[in-house]
Amino acid sequence: MTTPTTRPALDLIRRPRRNRLSSAIRDLTQETRLLVTDLVAPLFVKEDSGAPEPIASMPGQFRYNIADLVKECGHLQSLGIQAVALFPQIASEHKDPHGSYALAQKNVLFAAIKTVKDAHPDLVIISDVALDPYTDHGHDGLVDAQTGIVMNDATVEILCLLSIELAKSGADIVAPSDMMDGRIGAIRTALDETGFINRGILAYSAKFASAYYGPFRDAVGSKKSPDAPPLDKRNYQLNPANAREAMLEARLDEEEGADMLMVKPAGLYLDIIRQLRDRTALPVAAYQVSGEYAQIHAAADRGWLNLAATRDESLLAIKRAGADIILTYFAKDIAQTLA
Numbered sequence: 001m002t003t004p005t006t007r008p009a010l011d012l013i014r015r016p017r018r019n020r021l022s023s024a025i026r027d028l029t030q031e032t033r034l035l036v037t038d039l040v041a042p043l044f045v046k047e048d049s050g051a052p053e054p055i056a057s058m059p060g061q062f063r064y065n066i067a068d069l070v071k072e073c074g075h076l077q078s079l080g081i082q083a084v085a086l087f088p089q090i091a092s093e094h095k096d097p098h099g100s101y102a103l104a105q106k107n108v109l110f111a112a113i114k115t116v117k118d119a120h121p122d123l124v125i126i127s128d129v130a131l132d133p134y135t136d137h138g139h140d141g142l143v144d145a146q147t148g149i150v151m152n153d154a155t156v157e158i159l160c161l162l163s164i165e166l167a168k169s170g171a172d173i174v175a176p177s178d179m180m181d182g183r184i185g186a187i188r189t190a191l192d193e194t195g196f197i198n199r200g201i202l203a204y205s206a207k208f209a210s211a212y213y214g215p216f217r218d219a220v221g222s223k224k225s226p227d228a229p230p231l232d233k234r235n236y237q238l239n240p241a242n243a244r245e246a247m248l249e250a251r252l253d254e255e256e257g258a259d260m261l262m263v264k265p266a267g268l269y270l271d272i273i274r275q276l277r278d279r280t281a282l283p284v285a286a287y288q289v290s291g292e293y294a295q296i297h298a299a300a301d302r303g304w305l306n307l308a309a310t311r312d313e314s315l316l317a318i319k320r321a322g323a324d325i326i327l328t329y330f331a332k333d334i335a336q337t338l339a
């Protein structure tokens with residue numbers, strides 16, 4: 001270092017930039033770090049045995065047949081990813097208004113979970129619990145024909161049966177994403193009564209009625225046609241304007257026995273993640289949803305944003321806000337970068 005010869009113009013005691021002057025000092029003073037062990041990779045499984053199908057609105061994401069899903073899980077695990085969240089794409093001929101196929105023994109999700117668990121017993125399998133992959137209307141539960149509103153208690157009954165089947169198949173954690181009232185307590189009881197006391201519940205506690213689920217609905221085919229208007233789920237998902245109500249939902253899920261609480265989407269709801277982190281001792285998960293992923297890819301594609309830098313910043317911000325666990329379609333990319 002050279003010895004300064006001139007006195008600085010400003011008489012400052014505090015110069016915070018000292019802590020940012022070199023890469024090494026920036027590393028020493030970095031407060032938040034993204035780890036591969038924070039990440040959960042959401043994956044889609046399809047019923048047919050054809051080649052993996054790319055999902056147009058989610059570059060780099062595929063619908064896998066079971067054999068390829070198992071391979072992908074092995075690959076992710078070798079990169080250090082310890083958990084996957086599985087979603088089925090159900091053929092339209094298997095859908096009906098009641099989502100009956102959810103409980104069919106032939107449901108591809110059950111076979112997928114079994115096969116992945118057999119091949120990779122240490123990989124944590126998280127399985128979504130909701131009826132939207134199986135209903136022809138695309139709602140997460142049974143719809144009252146008169147009012148068009150999703151029926152709460154009748155839906156919860158089916159979700160309990162579905163949770164038991166998922167546990168039997170080998171799911172380590174079930175993740176109800178439906179936002180029905182009382183479903184966490186009911187599912188806890190159902191799992192306990194069938195002997196699955198050690199299977200966890202990751203509650204989608206603060207799941208907002210978001211426009212950012214669009215690409216996911218393409219991926220699981222819960223959209224009637226490509227140009228159909230977005231499905232209105234506001235009678236069960238949270239109003240994006242409401243933070244207090246999100247805290248109420250999370251508190252109820254905790255009281256009902258949830259093991260982990262989730263906020264979804266993530267990037268637009270950092271305040272919710274932070275508030276929840278400050279209020280609960282449970283692990284907080286955040287789901288960087290399909291629209292967040294698609295948005296970054298689309299802008300990067302046009303050369304308007306740098307993909308890797310935007311991706312890393314988006315995930316670091318979610319971690320800094322207080323998320324312990326992050327579900328993200330970037331999981332594999334990040335694992336490859338960190339490896």
Ligand code: PBG
Binds near residue numbers: 128131178216233
């Ligand atoms: C449905 C479900 C959705 C997502 C996960 N589970 C969509 C919805 O509520 O319509 C969205 C995930 C994403 O957008 O990445 N139960």
